[in-house]
Amino acid sequence: MAATALTAPVLGATEAREVSLEEAVFAAPIKPHLVHETIRAEMNAARAGTRGGKSRGLVAGGRSKPWRQKGTGRARAGTTRAPHWTGGGLAFPPGMRSFDVKVNRKARRAAFRSALSSHASKGTLALFDGSGFDAPSTKAAAGLLDEWGQALPTLVVATEQEELVVKSFRNLEDVLVTIPEELDVASLVWARSLLVSEAALPLVLGRAGAGSPEESAE
Numbered sequence: 001m002a003a004t005a006l007t008a009p010v011l012g013a014t015e016a017r018e019v020s021l022e023e024a025v026f027a028a029p030i031k032p033h034l035v036h037e038t039i040r041a042e043m044n045a046a047r048a049g050t051r052g053g054k055s056r057g058l059v060a061g062g063r064s065k066p067w068r069q070k071g072t073g074r075a076r077a078g079t080t081r082a083p084h085w086t087g088g089g090l091a092f093p094p095g096m097r098s099f100d101v102k103v104n105r106k107a108r109r110a111a112f113r114s115a116l117s118s119h120a121s122k123g124t125l126a127l128f129d130g131s132g133f134d135a136p137s138t139k140a141a142a143g144l145l146d147e148w149g150q151a152l153p154t155l156v157v158a159t160e161q162e163e164l165v166v167k168s169f170r171n172l173e174d175v176l177v178t179i180p181e182e183l184d185v186a187s188l189v190w191a192r193s194l195l196v197s198e199a200a201l202p203l204v205l206g207r208a209g210a211g212s213p214e215e216s217a218e
Helices: 032-045 105-122 138-148 163-169 185-190 201-207
Strands: 006-011 018-021 125-128 154-157 175-178 193-197
Touching: 006 138, 032 105, 032 185, 105 125, 105 185, 105 193, 105 201, 138 163, 138 193, 154 185, 163 175, 175 185, 193 201
Parallel strands: 006 125, 125 193, 154 175, 154 193
Antiparallel strands: 006 018
């Protein structure tokens, strides 16, 4: 059954207009459990996992026995680098590890669509024409957001070629600028409003799996 067409306003246009949004992406069912799972995986992937320590075999020194085996009245000792010695190694030292959590591609895309659908349903999604910036202008970017009137923080998505757009928005407080290739679910959930350039929209749809046979079969 066909649903009511979704639209998003285009900011900064000479004439007020709206763009139709693809329902498979922006009207997809919101799945909080997949959103949580995907954000957890994204945050874990950002962890370095470089914490480490030295075992008794890695600590320098301690090659010979500190005293002879018998006759001293002291407990036998083979090295001064045992864990119970000052300056010794750790008994069970932490090492390099990966915090990665596997999330299937279909689940990631479903979470991505859920985050986009949430913005579309709340009316916190808008588009803009990136070609309107003929020079870097933070004032023009701030005016565009003021015209829209949505709450901050705002996530702005522009292509790598729209360098003037990136330079215009990146100095604004509570505004995060990213490219479609680096857009993640955590950023979409963090932002209270989403602003996408018209040139970046097809790339965002591609990230969401729009038009792929796998997603169409769901």
